Every structure is written in structure tokens, then in C-alpha cells.
Amino acid sequence: MPSPRIVVTGAAGFIGSRLLADLSSRHPVADLLAVDHPLTGPKQANLGAAPGVMFLGHSDFIEALETGRLRPEVILHMGACSSTTEQDWSFLAENNLRYSQRIWTWCASRGGRLIYASSAATYGDGSDGFDDEMPISRLSPLNLYGRSKHEFDLWVEAQAGAGRPCPAQSVGLKFFNVFGHGEAHKGRMASMVFHGFEQIRSSGLVRLFRSHRPDYADGGQLRDFIWVDDIVDVVAALVADPAVSGLFNLGTGKARSFRDLAEAVFAAMGLPPRIEYMPMPEDLQGRYQYFTQATMRKLADAGIRYLPTPMEDAVARYVARLAASRRVGT
Numbered sequence: 399m400p401s402p403r404i405v406v407t408g409a410a411g412f413i414g415s416r417l418l419a420d421l422s423s424r425h426p427v428a429d430l431l432a433v434d435h436p437l438t439g440p441k442q443a444n445l446g447a448a449p450g451v452m453f454l455g456h457s458d459f460i461e462a463l464e465t466g467r468l469r470p471e472v473i474l475h476m477g478a479c480s481s482t483t484e485q486d487w488s489f490l491a492e493n494n495l496r497y498s499q500r501i502w503t504w505c506a507s508r509g510g511r512l513i514y515a516s517s518a519a520t521y522g523d524g525s526d527g528f529d530d531e532m533p534i535s536r537l538s539p540l541n542l543y544g545r546s547k548h549e550f551d552l553w554v555e556a557q558a559g560a561g562r563p564c565p566a567q568s569v570g571l572k573f574f575n576v577f578g579h580g581e582a583h584k585g586r587m588a589s590m591v592f593h594g595f596e597q598i599r600s601s602g603l604v605r606l607f608r609s610h611r612p613d614y615a616d617g618g619q620l621r622d623f624i625w626v627d628d629i630v631d632v633v634a635a636l637v638a639d640p641a642v643s644g645l646f647n648l649g650t651g652k653a654r655s656f657r658d659l660a661e662a663v664f665a666a667m668g669l670p671p672r673i674e675y676m677p678m679p680e681d682l683q684g685r686y687q688y689f690t691q692a693t694m695r696k697l698a699d700a701g702i703r704y705l706p707t708p709m710e711d712a713v714a715r716y717v718a719r720l721a722a723s724r725r726v727g728t
Contacts, residue, residue, distance in 0.1 A: 402431035404637070405470045407456065407501070408477030410434040412581040413515065413573070413629055415444035417474055420630045422448035431470065433459040434477060440583035460497065463504050472567075472637060475501055475514040481587055482519060482541045483681050494546035499553060505565035506557070513636055516551055516570040516645065518622070518690050519544030528622075529693045530572060530647040540685040551645055567640045571633070574649030574692050578626030578712070579719050589623075590656055591713055594663040595720050603672035604660045610683055616675040617657035620689045622649035625712035628704060635702050642700045649692030650706035662710045666717035 404421060408414035409432035418432055427450040434441070436455055445453065454462065456477060462468040478494045498514060505512045521528050522538045534552060539545045551570055558564055577589035594604045606617045614620075629648060636642055657673065664671040678686065697703075 401467075401469045402452065403429040403471045405431045405433060405459070405468075405473045407433040407459070407473065407475045408515075409448075409451075409453070410437055410441040410444045411476060411480075412444075412578075412584060413576060413626060414474070414476035415447065415580045416578065416626050416630050417476065417633055418445070418451065419447035420634060422451060424634075427451050431459075431468070438583070444580050444583070456497070460500055464500065469508065470510065472511040472513070473501055473505060474633065474637075475512060478515060478546070480517075480543060480584075482543045482685070483586075484541075484543055487542050487545075490542050490546040491549075494543070495550050495553075498550045502554060502557075502565065502568070505568070506563040509566045511567035511640055512565045513567070513569040513571070513633060514550075515547075516572045517544060517547040518572050518574040518647070518649065518692065519687070520548040520551060520572060521687075521690070524687060524689050527693075528647065528649075528691055530645060530696045531693070534645070540687065554645075564643075567636075568643045569636055570645040571629075571648045572646065572692070573629065574622035574624050574647070574690055576624055576626050576629060578716055580626065590659050591663055591716055592720070594660050595667070595717055598663065598667055598669065599724070602669075603674055604663065605674050605676050606656050606660060607678040607682075607686075608675045609688075610678055610686075611688055614688050617660070617673060618655050619686075620653040620655055620691070621687070622651070622653050622690045622692050623659060623709055624649050625707045625709075625716070627712070628706055632697075632702060632704055635704070639701065642702060644696070644700060646697040646700070646702075647692035647694060648697070649690070649694065650709075651692055651694040652706075653689060653691040654709055659709065659713070662713040663717060665710065666714040667721075 406418045409418045430451045432453045522540045577591045581588045608616045661671045
């Protein structure tokens with residue numbers, strides 16, 4: 399089996415597929431390997447943006463890695479179950495935590511480089527803020543998905559603290575609320591931009607969750623929304639700079655309301671806003687983040703600087719792409 403230089407896990411997923419498409423525009427396809435669970439129809443389409451790249455299932459990949467049949471230089475580990483309502487901890491512990499530990503351990507033993515997806519869900523309710531320079535032991539996620547990411551961050555920190563071998567580069571990225579092309583397969587977990595576009599097309603209005611807290615108006619819940627193309631640019635910069643390691647936030651540094659986001663979708667579609675509010679599902683109440691806002695100083699201090707795309711501009715570009723895909727039936 400030829401050994402690729404760069405591997406993307408979760409390559410048929412949202413962020414992974416965008417990274418793979420970008421890499422395929424910069425590197426020969428022989429240098430790349432796409433890894434994911436066996437492909438379903440909706441996710442299969444995401445790989446179409448990187449034709450010719452070799453694909454392996456996630457079980458075959460980890461076996462090939464650990465038996466020495468693959469020796470990549472860089473692994474971009476984006477693969478995980480990202481459902482914030484998943485309740486099977488044994489599944490998340492195996493799929494999100496232990497699988498990640500095996501990849502990290504291989505990189506540490508072979509001098510490989512690893513850039514992996516953490517999550518802003520690790521911050522929980524944000525009562526201690528969203529500062530990536532605070533001790534991560536203080537964090538308390540609100541859901542099991544966040545716990546799986548948090549436990550891996552803690553494990554990585556413990557390896558370094560114990561003086562064990564580490565990858566040549568180890569970067570964890572706490573993604574905030576990412577939206578953009580390639581997320582259609584996520585269903586309920588797709589962004590409000592995607593769902594808002596579809597709702598407006600079908601009914602002319604957008605439905606947002608009511609607030610269940612007196613300090614937030616309906617639609618006034620605040621999140622740090624970041625366009626997936628900005629994520630791709632930052633990861634490309636990290637791939638180009640192997641000297642950078644650490645655990646970093648990746649957002650815009652500015653919280654916006656869900657109402658702002660919905661109004662941006664209407665504006666991009668040339669329509670006046672029509673918004674209705676619906677009760678929050680019971681399985682989200684008590685596990686819902688009302689406010690997220692990344693501090694971005696640590697990443698900038700590491701030498702990775704980027705200018706986030708303004709939310710309205712990113713939404714307009716995304717909506718234009720969604721509209722074009724509907725016109726051609728894709």
C-alpha cells in the first residue's frame with residue numbers, strides 16, 4: 399500500500415471534506431488519504447470535491463497505521479461522532495476518545511504530526527469563560543459529546559505532563575459554531591444557516607428556539623459563529639508551520655445572536671425577516687450553551703493570525719452556494 403503524506407479522518411464529514419478539498423488543490427492526490435466510516439449516500443457526495451484520493455474505512459486505517467503499512471507525516475484527525483444529544487457513552491468513549499488516543503500514540507512513537515478537532519462544547523455553560531489559556535481541568539461539559547472531547551484534551555495534557563513521547567506536532571482546535579458547505583448530511587446537527595435556508599424555501603419563515611432563561615430574549619442566545627472556509631485557512635497555516643503545538647480556540651472572537659444569523663439568511667435571500675419561536679426540545683434543555691465567544695489571543699501569539707470573514711458576508715456566500723445547488727438538483 400503506498401503511504402500518503404497527509405491523512406484526513408472524518409474526510410466525508412463536514413469540516414474534514416472541506417479540508418480534503420483544499421488539500422487536493424495544493425497536493426498530488428497520491429499524497430493524500432481520506433478516512434471515514436463506511437460511506438452513506440449523503441456523505442459520499444462530500445468526497446466528490448476531491449476526486450482520485452484514496453479512501454480507507456476508519457477500522458482499516460487504524461490497523462494499517464499500527465501494523466506499519468502506513469507512515470503518514472501529518473494526520474488531520476477530524477473524525478468523531480459530533481451529535482450533542484448522543485447518550486451512549488460506551489460508543490463515544492470508543493469512537494471519539496480511544497480511537498483518538500491510538501492515533502496520538504502512533505504519532506508520538508513515529509514522530510508524526512497531528513492536528514485534531516476538539517470542541518467549544520468542552521467549556522460547558524461558559525461560567526468560567528472561553529479562555530484557552532485557563533487550566534482545562536476546570537472545565538465541565540454539558541453533554542457526553544463535549545465530555546469525549548474534553549477527556550481526550552485532558553489525556554493529551556497528561557501525556558506531556560508525564561514526560562512521555564509526544565508527536566512532532568500536536569495541535570488541538572476547539573471549534574466553535576461552524577457553518578458552511580458540506581454539512582447537509584448532519585441532519586438536526588447542521589447549522590441554523592442551512593436549516594434556515596431550507597425553512598425559508600419551504601415556508602417563508604425561520605423557527606428559532608425560545609429562551610428558557612430570563613437573561614436571554616427569544617432568539618437572543620449568543621454563539622461564536624465561524625465559516626468553515628476560515629477553519630480551512632487556519633488548518634492550512636498549521637500544516638505549513640510544524641513548530642506550533644498546543645490546544646487552541648478557533649472561532650471569530652465575537653458572539654452574535656441566532657436572530658442576527660437568521661436575519662442574515664433572509665438578507666442573503668433578498669427577503670424581509672419572518673421569525674417564529676418554538677420550545678426547545680427537552681433533550682437539549684439543561685445541556686444548551688446560551689453564550690460562546692472564543693478568546694483568540696493564544697493562537698495569534700503562536701504566530702497563526704487570520705482575519706475572520708464577517709458573518710453577513712459568509713452567510714451570503716453560503717446561501718448563494720446552497721441556492722445554486724438546488725437549481726442544479728444536487
